[in-house]
Amino acid sequence: xxxxxxxxxxxxxxxxxxxxxxxxxxxxxxxxxxxxxxxxxxxxxxxxxxxxxxxxxxxxxxxxxxxxxxxxxxxxxxxxxxxxxxxxxxxxxxxxxxxxxxxxxxxxxxxxxxxxxxxxxxxxxxxxxxxxxxxxxxxxxxxxxxxxxxxxxxxxxxxxxxxxxxxxxxxxxxxxxx
Numbered sequence: 001x002x003x004x005x006x007x008x009x010x011x012x013x014x015x016x017x018x019x020x021x022x023x024x025x026x027x028x029x030x031x032x033x034x035x036x037x038x039x040x041x042x043x044x045x046x047x048x049x050x051x052x053x054x055x056x057x058x059x060x061x062x063x064x065x066x067x068x069x070x071x072x073x074x075x076x077x078x079x080x081x082x083x084x085x086x087x088x089x090x091x092x093x094x095x096x097x098x099x100x101x102x103x104x105x106x107x108x109x110x111x112x113x114x115x116x117x118x119x120x121x122x123x124x125x126x127x128x129x130x131x132x133x134x135x136x137x138x139x140x141x142x143x144x145x146x147x148x149x150x151x152x153x154x155x156x157x158x159x160x161x162x163x164x165x166x167x168x169x170x171x172x173x174x175x176x177x178x
Contacts, residue, residue: 020116023102024109025129027056028116031090033123042123044090044146052088052148057127059086063152067145069096069138074173076135077163079103084130085151085159092146093120095139101168104131113168120144133163137173 004012033040046053050060069075076099089098098116102109116126120143128134136143151159165173 021112021114022109023100023112023114023132024104024107025057025127026100026114026132027127029055029125029127031123031125045088045125045148055127057086057129059088059127059148060150061148063149065147065149065153066092067147069094069136069143069145071138071140071142073138073142074135074165076137076165076173077101077133077167078135079133079161079163080130080151080159081161082157082159083151085149086130087128087134087150088148089118089126089128089134090123090146091118091120092123092144094141094143095119095121096136096143096145097139097173098126098134098136099168099172100128101133102131103133107131113172115172118143133167135165 031042031044033042047061050062052059052061096118098118100114100116102112104110118124118126119139136145153159
């Protein structure tokens with residue numbers, strides 16, 4: 001054991017690395033970048049008659065969208081409750097800190113909060129089922145989000161429920177200075 005100065009021993013803490021809490025229906029699928037000397041290629045998804053193949057949850061793709069968030073932008077919280085709307089998110093450039101909160105009455109994981117860091121450098125798909133509130137904060141370079149939905153956006157009657165950005169605690173969005 002290494003002995004520290006007494007004033008440092010009093011304030012020293014140790015990191016813990018617990019497993020990410022599970023939320024029923026949420027899944028994460030890493031994507032693979034195939035690199036070459038002059039770039040890379042990545043398969044995003046395979047479809048058969050509009051349905052994603054090889055996924056834990058069936059999803060018929062009805063709309064694909066791309067969104068960009070400036071550095072530091074917080075876009076939270078969204079929830080789809082008028083119609084069932086499930087989404088798959090992938091960051092293709094930059095980084096997002098994403099928070100998911102299970103808001104479904106009667107869900108085995110109701111109230112569970114889960115944080116993910118999504119990055120274009122190490123892309124993955126995240127499946128967000130209806131009733132799970134979702135929000136994000138863009139990293140220092142901003143972020144480009146590619147997302148697929150099983151509903152189409154309806155300008156006349158949007159299915160974009162909103163909760164306050166700090167509904168689950170303003171501390172969610174604080175920088176980790178550890």
